[in-house]
Amino acid sequence: MIALVVALPLSLSGDLGLAFTGSMLTSAAVFAFAVWNSGYRQGTTGQSIGKKVVGTRLLLATTGRPVGFGLAVGRQLAHVLDGLPFYLGYLWPIWDERRQTFADKVCNTLVVRAES
Numbered sequence: 001m002i003a004l005v006v007a008l009p010l011s012l013s014g015d016l017g018l019a020f021t022g023s024m025l026t027s028a029a030v031f032a033f034a035v036w037n038s039g040y041r042q043g044t045t046g047q048s049i050g051k052k053v054v055g056t057r058l059l060l061a062t063t064g065r066p067v068g069f070g071l072a073v074g075r076q077l078a079h080v081l082d083g084l085p086f087y088l089g090y091l092w093p094i095w096d097e098r099r100q101t102f103a104d105k106v107c108n109t110l111v112v113r114a115e116s
């Protein structure tokens with residue numbers, strides 16, 4: 001969406017090459033931010049920007065420590081499982097005793113309230 005906002009005015013100016021380049025650079029920047037926020041930041045501290053705002057933390061269920069970069073990215077990819085059966089996996093924490101989504105169960109992670 002952000003790439004479209006950048007590319008549309010450039011394409012209306014008639015320079016499609018510039019529009020394509022602007023859209024690719026914007027897409028790359030958005031992707032890099034997502035990897036940093038969901039992978040590096042969440043993996044090393046347990047908190048993405050959103051989790052910090054709402055006061056939660058992602059931890060490995062067995063150790064209670066942040067999950068690391070690889071598992072944080074893997075968990076993001078595993079969220080596909082939450083959406084497959086009519087988004088049931090996103091509702092699963094409502095009645096699950098550990099309040100885990102399907103992705104959390106696969107990755108053995110927990111989202112808990114952060115200490116202040």
